[in-house]
Amino acid sequence: MDAALDATATQFELNEDQRAIQDMTAAFAAENVAPHALDWDKERYFPNDVIRSTGELGFGGIYINEDVGGSGLGRLDAVLIFEALAAACPGFSSMISIHNMAAWMIDKFGNEDQRQRFLPKMTSFEWMGSYALTEPGAGSDAAALKTKATRSGGNGSDYVLNGAKQFISGAGESDVYVAMVRTGEDGPKGVSTLVIPKDAPGLSFGTAENKMGWHMQPTRQVIFEDCKVPAENLLSGEGDGFKIAMAGLDGGRLNIAACSLGGAQSAFDKALAYAHERKAFGKTIDQFQALQFKLADMETDINASRMLLYAAASKLDRKAHDAGKWSAMAKRFVTDTCFDVANEALQVHGGYGYLHDYGIEKLVRDLRVHQILEGTNEIMRVIIARHLIGK
Structure with missing residues (x-):
């Protein structure tokens, strides 16, 4: 099997530590983020204290070296964290992603004095970046x-x-x-x-x-x-700034794709539950084949996104020569596809999906910007094409 395909095919086989990371993050998000996400959105409230509290879990320096207080984890580990946080609130997850991207640039490109001055306070989330x-x-x-x-x-x-x-x-x-x-x-x-x-x-x-x-x-x-x-x-x-910026964006693109994936999974879970409860014409709407096909496509799209994203993160961990191309492919595909999934989840809810209290319209709004930031998806196509034609 081709090495790239082999890497892709094995990504669902997460190890015990990675599953523990998923479970820990999901438990934190379910208790501290999900119950408040709609209120934060409605009130435009920034939960500074909750974000900074994630430093106790190691989220202030997920892939930062341990000598400055970082967790020393890999990019696939980080993707799992951002995906789980985003299932509760994509905006919350993305802020932690941005902080980690800033901290990583200092860790990777800073001298020892800079690393020691800035990073211990950033990895603990005493300082936000x-x-x-x-x-x-x-x-x-x-x-x-x-x-x-x-x-x-x-x-x-x-x-x-x-x-x-x-x-x-x-x-x-x-x-x-x-x-x-x-x-x-x-x-x-x-x-x-x-x-x-x-x-x-x-x-x-x-x-x-x-x-x-x-x-x-x-x-x-x-x-x-x-x-x-x-x-x-x-x-x-x-003169090294552009190189630093582009290096940071490879990881940032994976992170924001993970935020889209977590948000889409949450939207799909809500749609599936709603379709099983909502009745029309004497039966629950999940008994109509048209809706069954919609749900089947959504599930397929989510899992295709997850497989591509995990494979791209694995390539970045291994420092593969084509990791930049895969990061761009994952960012483009996952953010586009997962926005569509969230939008379809709103459609499944009908008029209720348009109401704030159901949480679907928030996910649609939150995921839309992921197609723009960390490089627009049009720019992702430029990057992919350049890799293909050797420019």
């Missing part, structure tokens, strides 16, 4: 970012930043911002990465965006106005 790449005029074209960082101070001991980041999850709540800034020429070679504390002089935040979904999670602009950041907070070196 956000990732700041997108700008008002630079989304899919990430290399076109304009936020400028200029050396200043004695011997260039500081950077002074001017510009703004757009659509930053956790902005205003997070304590640390891993930001891509321009330190040199136009294009990817002029991009660098700075770790910026919330109390940096000249750092401020816009008003919370009024979004379609992810209501429990604040999204704001991050604004730099002569913002001073120590040069010692530069990750790797000047």
Whole structure:
């Protein structure tokens, strides 16, 4: 059997530790997230304390090295965690994903001083992290970012930043911002990465965006106005920022796909239960073949998504040469397919699916943005095609 197919075929055979991770996460989410998710959504309430409490479970540094307090788990382990959390609330799960992506960049590309300064407090969730790449005029074209960082101070001991980041999850709540800034020429070679504390002089935040979904999670602009950041907070070196950003996104794409998968599974479970209870024309609606076929397709789509996602995560764990392509394929397929599953679950509920109290319309709203962030699904197709034609 081809190695890629073999990896795919074996992914449902999770080991005992991985099943324990699933069970632990699902139990936490069922007790601490699911009962409150609809209220958080309705009130646009950010459950800061609940998110930070997951540090006790190791979720502040899921795939961060253990010497700085991380859990030292793999990417497949992380996917299992985000999937289980998202079954309770995709927005909650995605915020923990974003924090982990930011922490991983420091762990992977930071020097020892940076790792020891930032990561112990991030892995414990004493400090929450956000990732700041997108700008008002630079989304899919990430290399076109304009936020400028200029050396200043004695011997260039500081950077002074001017510009703004757009659509930053956790902005205003997070304590640390891993930001891509321009330190040199136009294009990817002029991009660098700075770790910026919330109390940096000249750092401020816009008003919370009024979004379609992810209501429990604040999204704001991050604004730099002569913002001073120590040069010692530069990750790797000047000009390495685009490489760091793209490396982080491979894992981030798997994480957000896992959030879609968990949300879709929850929507499907609700639809299946509802179809067994709801009666029309003298029998429960799950007795109608048209609906049976719809449920069969939904179940197939969920499991196809799970198999592709687990295989892609396994490739990233093994550092396979085509892991980037598989991450893009998983992100594109899973987020598209799982949104469709959630939308079909709403249809199964009929008019009740449109009501907030049933929880389906929230899942549809929450999953929609997953097709846009961590690289739009159109960009995922570009990445996949480039791998195929060798560009």
